[in-house]
Amino acid sequence: MGLRARYETLAIGVLLVACVGHLDDHPERSAPEPRERPAREQAEQDRRRQPAALSPAEAPAASVELAHGLLDEASGSETSRSSAYNAAPKFVAKRQKTMATVSPFVLRLIVSDGPGLRAELVNIDSIPHAFLHNASHQPVRLTLKSSSGKIILPSDSRRVEKRSMAVTPDMYAALTPGETDSLESADFIDDEGTFQLLWGPFHYDELPPGKYRASAEWKSTLDEWTDPETGNCGRKPAVWKGSLKSGEVEFELRAGSGTGR
Secondary structure, three states: OOHHHHHHHHHHHHHHHHHHHHHHHOHHHOOOOOOOOOHHHHHHHHHHHOOOOOOOOOHHHHHHHHHHHHHHHOOOOHHHHHHHHHHOOOOOOOOOOOOOOOOOEEEEEEEEOOOEEEEEEEEOOOOOEEEEOEOOOEOOEEEEEEOOOOEEOOEEHHHOOOOOOOOOHHHEEEEOOOOEEEEEEEEOEEEOOEEEEEEOOEEEEEEOOEEEEEEEEEEEOOOEEEOOOOOOEEEOOOEOOEEEEOOOEEEEEOOOOOEOO
8 A cells, every 4th residue: 555545544534533522522413302392282282182072972882982992902812801891981870679569468359158249458467567448549449250251340439429538547457467357348239130239439230140250459559647626637657558459259140149129
């Protein structure tokens, strides 16, 4: 190598050393720092990143969509699926608890000699229970059917007779465990070849001889009372409220077998 070539190589080396030293003296110029955003611009960008608020009607659907998306992105492992499901918000509807009410009473319908019908109330509970049965307020209703299954409708005397609608304290009664009370009873009346039945406020007229089926129903809804002398009002405690229906009975009306008028 000639002398001139050596000088050129030495000069290039000196220049490289000088450049490296210059960069070391100014390290901030080696890599530019990120530019700081103004506070207003940063706040606007953060606001845009926030999801829009959902209405109550849209929330359940959004929850399901989010859960499905997370499950799709998750791997097939059970751990990943569980994590995705737990990450989704839950919307659980409250259940209304319902309890079956067991009646402390049983309503029985009995065919008596005469012939006639009798409705009995039996307390099958282990404690006493109060109730109200009254022909004007809470009568026992019959469903009377002919041999063909046709329901025979009675007339209701309460529609034409003027009766007091006041409920007094003495109308309430109570049954001890195992005790029975006859709510209503009546015999069929023979009326020149046909029969009548006066069942509380209900009147059945012109019943021809033949076979019949009957069942009874009683509803208890009242617990209030009014004293007619003092005008005081109140509620009877521990009054059972509900509806009872008896089983169906069969009987036959024969000419000359009813009670005479």
